[in-house]
Amino acid sequence: MQIANHSVQVKDAESTSRVPRPEPTGCPLQLPLIAPRLLAWYDRSGRDLPWRRTADSYHIWLSEIMLQQTGVNAALPFYQRFLEHFPTISVLAAAPVERVVEQWAGLGYYSRARNLHRAAQIVVEKHQGAFPDDPRQILALPGIGRSTAGAIGAIAFHRPTPILDGNVRRVLCRLFSLQEPPRSPAAERRLWSWAEALTPEERPGDYAQAIMDLGALLCTPARPDCAVCPLADLCRARQSGKEREIPVRQRKKPVPLVEEVGILLNRKGRFLVRRRPLEGLLGGLWEFPTTRVAAEEGPEAAAARLLAELGFRADPLPAGTVRQTYSHFRLALGLYLGELTEISRTRTTDEETWLSPAELVDLPLHGAHKKALPFLLRRG
Numbered sequence: 113m114q115i116a117n118h119s120v121q122v123k124d125a126e127s128t129s130r131v132p133r134p135e136p137t138g139c140p141l142q143l144p145l146i147a148p149r150l151l152a153w154y155d156r157s158g159r160d161l162p163w164r165r166t167a168d169s170y171h172i173w174l175s176e177i178m179l180q181q182t183g184v185n186a187a188l189p190f191y192q193r194f195l196e197h198f199p200t201i202s203v204l205a206a207a208p209v210e211r212v213v214e215q216w217a218g219l220g221y222y223s224r225a226r227n228l229h230r231a232a233q234i235v236v237e238k239h240q241g242a243f244p245d246d247p248r249q250i251l252a253l254p255g256i257g258r259s260t261a262g263a264i265g266a267i268a269f270h271r272p273t274p275i276l277d278g279n280v281r282r283v284l285c286r287l288f289s290l291q292e293p294p295r296s297p298a299a300e301r302r303l304w305s306w307a308e309a310l311t312p313e314e315r316p317g318d319y320a321q322a323i324m325d326l327g328a329l330l331c332t333p334a335r336p337d338c339a340v341c342p343l344a345d346l347c348r349a350r351q352s353g354k355e356r357e358i359p360v361r362q363r364k365k366p367v368p369l370v371e372e373v374g375i376l377l378n379r380k381g382r383f384l385v386r387r388r389p390l391e392g393l394l395g396g397l398w399e400f401p402t403t404r405v406a407a408e409e410g411p412e413a414a415a416a417r418l419l420a421e422l423g424f425r426a427d428p429l430p431a432g433t434v435r436q437t438y439s440h441f442r443l444a445l446g447l448y449l450g451e452l453t454e455i456s457r458t459r460t461t462d463e464e465t466w467l468s469p470a471e472l473v474d475l476p477l478h479g480a481h482k483k484a485l486p487f488l489l490r491r492g
Contacts (some may be wrong), residue, residue: 141361142346146287147312147319153342154322159184159329162191164321169243170201170269176263177255178222179277184328190219202241205232210387213396214254217476221439222395227255245269258304267317274307275320279327284310285359286331289348293362303396373414373446374481375428376488380452382466383477383488384422393438397478402445415448426450431487445480447487 161184163175168240174194180188196213198204204212209229216225220358223463231253235243244250245268251261265273276284284306285294292299313317336355338344349355363399377384377400385398403420405414415428428448467475469488477485 113397122226142366143309145346146310146343149342149346150322150326151312151315151318154318154325157329158318158322158325162188167268169245169264172268173196173243173264174228176260176267177228178219180224181221182219182262187219190216200241201232201235201243203352204229205236205241210396213390214476217397220479222393222397224255226390226395227301230254231256244266245271247271247273263320266311266320268405270317272311272313272316274304274311275324276303276307277324279324279331280307282333283323283327283343285344286336286349286355287343287347289352289358290360291358292360294359295362340443367440367442369442371411371444371446372402373405373411373448374400374402374484375415375418375422375448375450376400376431376484377419377422377424377426377450378452379466382468383472384464384466384470384475386464388478394478396476398475398482399478400447400484402481405446411446411448415446417452424450424452426452434480434483436483443480447484449487 161175163171166172175187175191178191178194194215198207198212207229209226212229213222213225216222219225235241239249243264244253245265247261247265250256250264250443251258256264259280261276262273263277265271266275281294281303284290284303288306290299290302294300294303310319310323326341327341330341334356338347338350338355341347341350344350347355349358375384383400385400387398388394388396390396401418403414403418403421405411409417410428412428419426419428428450431447431449433447434445436445469485472485472488
């Protein structure tokens with residue numbers, strides 16, 4: 113796959129006087145070969161992605177935020193659509209945060225959208241709308257950690273700042289045959305040391321994207337394609353036959369199950385939905401009225417309690433269960449249909465409304481409640 117275009121890499125003026133970095137413990141003797149090989153492979157085989165066809169720091173920043181905990185294929189349609197709605201940092205900063213969250217709906221990890229919006233406001237307020245090129249100022253923005261700051265610094269501003277996202281972490285663990293869980297404090301220090309030692313002064317942005325591509329395309333989690341990897345003969349895990357055993361897996365904690373009930377409350381063909389508070393899990397998205405099932409009650413009792421809290425009278429009937437997995441828990445959402453025979457309550461806030469099933473399709477419902485839509489559409 114031939115990459116369409118690489119951004120022109122300009123050497124940072126400060127780098128001409130930079131003191132050479134010492135080689136960290138555990139690096140192979142062939143360390144100088146790694147970056148040139150990766151760059152040559154990237155020139156032949158790097159992915160053609162829209163944020164690689166621009167030098168606009170806003171576009172590059174947006175792509176890096178979207179790619180936090182999200183794969184490229186999943187992020188691509190959101191990236192294009194987001195830029196259509198918010199073409200500049202100033203437009204993004206001036207938009208209501210609710211609108212930003214709505215355009216993020218479906219991408220997950222919604223704190224990223226809120227942090228992106230707040231960071232845009234800071235850029236406008238403190239940097240006159242120009243994304244800062246100082247690594248310390250980049251790192252100070254909401255939602256930007258060390259690896260994201262390094263990627264933005266390298267790709268947008270051609271600084272030799274190291275990165276350590278999930279793909280790069282896996283590549284380095286195998287390349288240096290790290291024999292301990294990669295998230296331990298000692299491993300974290302060692303990985304960052306290796307990442308810094310490998311980042312070249314020349315073309316640091318292309319290098320950052322090259323090593324990310326290597327992890328995404330060849331050095332994959334389950335089946336690394338070592339036969340075509342440009343670093344195969346330098347890789348210590350490959351040399352020892354442990355490329356599928358590294359990174360060392362950490363013992364996973366049990367994922368708790370949370371049980372909730374949701375009411376699909378029908379009033380003359382329209383259903384009640386409410387916006388979640390902006391702060392917290394799934395902040396700013398919409399959902400049907402929901403409550404957690406308490407330890408001392410069953411789902412039916414929880415549904416009746418929720419109706420009473422809402423101020424409605426209806427006989428809730430079980431409609432099915434949907435399931436959703438989040439980063440720290442699994443959700444079982446029991447759905448109940450409630451038919452209102454008389455209007456006993458009207459809309460009281462801007463955070464709730466009554467919509468038809470067709471209107472609900474376009475509403476930014478969060479994942480579990482999107483799965484409830486077929487129960488309504490079948491009725492229509």
